[in-house]
Amino acid sequence: MPPTNDPFYAGLGQALRIGTELLAALVVGGGLGWVLDAYLFASGPWGMVIGLVLGAVAGVRNAYRASQRWPKT
Amino acid sequence: MEENPLHPFELHNYISVSIGGLDISINKAVIMMWVVVALITVLMVAAASARRLVPGKLQSLAELLVDFIRAIIMDTMGKDGMRFFPLVATLFLFILFSNLLGLIPGAYTVTSQIIVTAAFAVMVYGLSLLMGFLIHGAKFLGILVPPGTPGWLLPLMVPIELISQLARPISLAVRLFANMTAGHVILGVLFGLAVSGGLLIGWLPFAFTIAMNGLELGIAFIQAYIFTVLTCVYLGDAFHLHGHEEHAH
Numbered sequence: 001m002p003p004t005n006d007p008f009y010a011g012l013g014q015a016l017r018i019g020t021e022l023l024a025a026l027v028v029g030g031g032l033g034w035v036l037d038a039y040l041f042a043s044g045p046w047g048m049v050i051g052l053v054l055g056a057v058a059g060v061r062n063a064y065r066a067s068q069r070w071p072k073t
Numbered sequence: 074m075e076e077n078p079l080h081p082f083e084l085h086n087y088i089s090v091s092i093g094g095l096d097i098s099i100n101k102a103v104i105m106m107w108v109v110v111a112l113i114t115v116l117m118v119a120a121a122s123a124r125r126l127v128p129g130k131l132q133s134l135a136e137l138l139v140d141f142i143r144a145i146i147m148d149t150m151g152k153d154g155m156r157f158f159p160l161v162a163t164l165f166l167f168i169l170f171s172n173l174l175g176l177i178p179g180a181y182t183v184t185s186q187i188i189v190t191a192a193f194a195v196m197v198y199g200l201s202l203l204m205g206f207l208i209h210g211a212k213f214l215g216i217l218v219p220p221g222t223p224g225w226l227l228p229l230m231v232p233i234e235l236i237s238q239l240a241r242p243i244s245l246a247v248r249l250f251a252n253m254t255a256g257h258v259i260l261g262v263l264f265g266l267a268v269s270g271g272l273l274i275g276w277l278p279f280a281f282t283i284a285m286n287g288l289e290l291g292i293a294f295i296q297a298y299i300f301t302v303l304t305c306v307y308l309g310d311a312f313h314l315h316g317h318e319e320h321a322h
Contacts, residue, residue: 012291012292013298016248016295020244020248023244024244024247025236027240028236028239028243029236032239051236057233058236058237059240061237062237
């Protein structure tokens with residue numbers, strides 16, 4: 001019954017997972033930067049710019065990690 | 074066919090209930106959740122009531138599911154993860170059954186509401202944080218410092234790790250919600266094309282609808298599986314603290 005032994009579905013699962021992993025970190029990074037800008041420091045766009053860059057880095061790192069530790073494919 | 078493909082996801086209250094400003098109205102999603110819970114309970118109780126050495130159909134299905142969840146926990150958390158078995162099994166069964174029942178035409182997919190998936194994700198992530206701080210105390214903050222980081226990189230690595238930690242519940246919630254919603258939108262659009270196309274050309278999108286339904290069955294299972302695996306991984310991170318990366322390959 002579990003189709004997870006099927007390489008097609010295992011690969012599909014991994015692909016779906018890594019896609020959102022990239023996106024979520026970017027959104028969180030940008031969002032954190034924006035919140036710092038808007039509510040704490042009033043520091044123009046710079047918080048969001050730095051946050052987006054850090055978010056992108058974190059996203060790639062997460063995706064890399066996710067592909068490393070996927071159990072038994 | 075100018076029907077909005079997102080229309081089936083709108084919820085309308087059947088019975089409006091409000092206690093102290095808290096809106097607990099009964100709508101389609103709530104009823105569907107009850108159906109899912111009732112179905113799982115009936116199925117599992119019926120499967121466990123016979124308890125024969127040579128299992129019948131229902132009992133072997135239940136044993137298959139339990140073995141499957143057990144294998145996920147053992148793979149990701151090891152033996153001490155078994156204390157989370159009830160939580161993980163509940164999450165897996167609930168998500169799996171709501172994904173699968175949602176594929177029945179006319180039924181509602183509970184997991185296509187982001188508030189449902191977000192509640193699960195926040196609960197899982199909050200539990201992993203709580204576990205981490207209970208077991209390791211303040212040392213759990215070391216999860217923000219990957220092992221082997223030179224000191225001068227710390228101002229860069231800590232924000233990156235913080236972001237990647239905060240991204241966990243969001244990616245967990247968005248993944249399940251987005252996959253379920255997107256799948257149903259595609260099915261709805263294809264079926265709309267089939268209906269409006271008539272007999273001459275409508276069979277083509279209709280064939281695609283059938284094919285997509287098969288794929289969606291797989292996706293329903295895969296998404297429940299991914300959510301469960303990640304739940305285990307996050308909980309495992311809380312009490313292994315860096316130990317995970319070495320023996321996970």
